[in-house]
Amino acid sequence: MPRFLASLRYRFFLALGTTLLMALAALALIAKLLVLPALLKDERLYASQELDRIQRAIDNELGHLSLLNKDWAVWDDSYAFLRGRYPDYPSSNLTNGQLFDDANLRLVVFLDTAYRPYRVAGIDPDTGDYTICTAPTGACRWAAPLVASMQRHVARERAHTRHTWLHAWPTLSMVSAWPVLKSDGSGPPAGWLAMARGMNATWLVRLKASTGIAFTATPASDAADADPPLLVRRSDDDMLATRRLAASPAGHAIQLQATLPRDAFQTSLGTFRFALYWTLALVVLVVLVVLLLLEMIVLRPLRQLARLTDRVRFEEDTRVPAPLTRRQDEIGRLAQAFNHLLAFQRRRTHSLVQLSQHDPLTGLANRRLFDRRLARALDEARHEARPVAMLMIDIDHFKAYNDHYGHPAGDVCLKRVAQAMQASLAAPGYLLARTGGEEFSVLMPDTGPAAAREQAETVRAAVEALGIEHGTAPQGDVVTISVGLAVSTRLDTPTPGALGAAADAALYTAKKAGRNRIAAGPVPA
Numbered sequence: 001m002p003r004f005l006a007s008l009r010y011r012f013f014l015a016l017g018t019t020l021l022m023a024l025a026a027l028a029l030i031a032k033l034l035v036l037p038a039l040l041k042d043e044r045l046y047a048s049q050e051l052d053r054i055q056r057a058i059d060n061e062l063g064h065l066s067l068l069n070k071d072w073a074v075w076d077d078s079y080a081f082l083r084g085r086y087p088d089y090p091s092s093n094l095t096n097g098q099l100f101d102d103a104n105l106r107l108v109v110f111l112d113t114a115y116r117p118y119r120v121a122g123i124d125p126d127t128g129d130y131t132i133c134t135a136p137t138g139a140c141r142w143a144a145p146l147v148a149s150m151q152r153h154v155a156r157e158r159a160h161t162r163h164t165w166l167h168a169w170p171t172l173s174m175v176s177a178w179p180v181l182k183s184d185g186s187g188p189p190a191g192w193l194a195m196a197r198g199m200n201a202t203w204l205v206r207l208k209a210s211t212g213i214a215f216t217a218t219p220a221s222d223a224a225d226a227d228p229p230l231l232v233r234r235s236d237d238d239m240l241a242t243r244r245l246a247a248s249p250a251g252h253a254i255q256l257q258a259t260l261p262r263d264a265f266q267t268s269l270g271t272f273r274f275a276l277y278w279t280l281a282l283v284v285l286v287v288l289v290v291l292l293l294l295e296m297i298v299l300r301p302l303r304q305l306a307r308l309t310d311r312v313r314f315e316e317d318t319r320v321p322a323p324l325t326r327r328q329d330e331i332g333r334l335a336q337a338f339n340h341l342l343a344f345q346r347r348r349t350h351s352l353v354q355l356s357q358h359d360p361l362t363g364l365a366n367r368r369l370f371d372r373r374l375a376r377a378l379d380e381a382r383h384e385a386r387p388v389a390m391l392m393i394d395i396d397h398f399k400a401y402n403d404h405y406g407h408p409a410g411d412v413c414l415k416r417v418a419q420a421m422q423a424s425l426a427a428p429g430y431l432l433a434r435t436g437g438e439e440f441s442v443l444m445p446d447t448g449p450a451a452a453r454e455q456a457e458t459v460r461a462a463v464e465a466l467g468i469e470h471g472t473a474p475q476g477d478v479v480t481i482s483v484g485l486a487v488s489t490r491l492d493t494p495t496p497g498a499l500g501a502a503a504d505a506a507l508y509t510a511k512k513a514g515r516n517r518i519a520a521g522p523v524p525a
């Protein structure tokens with residue numbers, strides 16, 4: 001594992017960073033696979049609905065044309081005209097101003113019952129001239145395609161009374177046809193009256209105004225062009241929606257093309273982006289806050305504990321800081337447990353130190369501690385030119401005591417003697433130690449020969465005063481001790497070994513002299 005990954009801080013950073021990236025990828029996927037297609041679908045639906053509106057407007061126009069057509073077709077005058085009984089009908093009714101200008105018509109055609117043209121009247125789209133003929137020939141030749149379309153429609157669907165359709169060639173028109181009946185609607189039909197209205201610029205302006213949609217209507221050839229795409233998004237601002245309407249003659253169509261704004265799409269996209277960016281910002285913020293809280297609540301205390309663990313080795317009274325132990329959470333419990341562990345370790349260390357430096361029977365210092373203190377005392381005495389005194393003490397005829405009273409009684413005796421000697425020490429700085437089986441030593445720093453002898457006598461007397469019965473002792477009937485005294489007073493202080501040897505020699509002298517006494521050794525060199 002790379003070194004920096006060993007830190008929890010970086011591992012959390014990496015994990016949260018990865019989570020963040022995954023969230024980003026998920027959002028991008030959601031945007032690409034769900035949101036954007038839904039928005040585009042909505043836009044397609046909107047375009048289709050707008051084209052529907054244009055188509056409905058055209059249907060309305062056809063309806064109006066059909067009503068006008070019916071008014072003229074179901075009329076006694078028209079009926080009489082087709083029956084040949086009203087020769088003045090064209091001059092009275094099919095004049096330019098009355099029908100073609102006011103009703104915005106291009107062509108009016110009467111067909112007889114065999115669908116043959118009876119009268120053709122209209123405005124030539126090329127010249128703008130009004131023409132009226134008995135057939136679409138000569139001056140009315142321009143009307144031939146429309147007349148043929150009218151003939152075909154009426155002949156094919158004569159069962160119907162109303163006919164409306166769109167015509168695409170050579171110019172765009174909407175066409176209506178009705179059977180010519182008497183004003184009361186009775187028949188039989190005298191023929192057919194068909195009317196065509198040009199889908200010209202004027203018509204387009206009117207329809208644009210009524211729909212509010214900017215569009216064009218152009219002739220198209222079904223055979224030549226493949227079906228155009230419904231929607232072409234030309235820019236972020238607008239799109240081109242296209243639809244073809246069936247028209248006559250066969251193979252022709254009218255192509256509607258509406259230029260539509262993309263406001264709704266852009267607004268929805270903007271809203272989505274806004275939500276997306278805010279979501280991202282929030283996710284980043286949450287990650288940063290989590291990292292910050294992690295650092296403050298978990299990682300920093302953990303580092304504090306780690307530093308504390310390092311210090312424990314060098315500073316004895318190290319404790320976990322109170323703010324950590326006061327916490328009620330897991331870190332607080334860890335800090336409290338850490339403090340308990342420290343206290344437990346200290347107790348154990350203390351008891352181990354005690355065990356290693358004290359005698360388990362009497363509780364006095366043992367030889368190890370005594371030797372260390374003696375060396376230190378002599379060291380200090382050497383620097384400060386002060387005296388150091390030492391007593392070496394041995395219980396008299398203790399083997400005989402053991403043999404007579406038994407070993408357990410010997411132990412009790414040892415303890416009582418130790419307590420008595422301890423109680424008799426004059427200064428708190430004096431150290432009494434059990435340095436052998438029934439051998440004791442006293443270290444008396446800063447103590448001269450006189451005070452040392454006085455203290456030795458006090459110790460001896462204290463043991464004798466205990467009055468522990470010792471029936472087999474040659475020197476009396478109670479337990480006594482012999483004391484060897486050595487004092488260092490010279491500037492060249494002796495070594496611990498030399499002082500100890502002097503005290504030992506003095507003890508030997510005391511034993512030799514009859515026991516239960518004190519002997520002072522020569523001042524060691």
Ligand SMILES: Nc1nc2c(ncn2[C@@H]2O[C@H](COP(=O)(O)OP(=O)(O)OP(=O)(O)O)[C@@H](O)[C@H]2O)c(=O)[nH]1
Binds near residue numbers: 395396398400410414
């Ligand atoms: N009960 C008991 N006896 C011990 C202990 N340690 C040493 N002793 C005994 O102390 C006795 C010491 O005897 P010795 O060294 O022969 O000397 P002594 O009999 O005291 O005679 P002097 O020293 O010459 O007066 C031995 O019998 C040891 O067994 C102990 O911890 N408990």
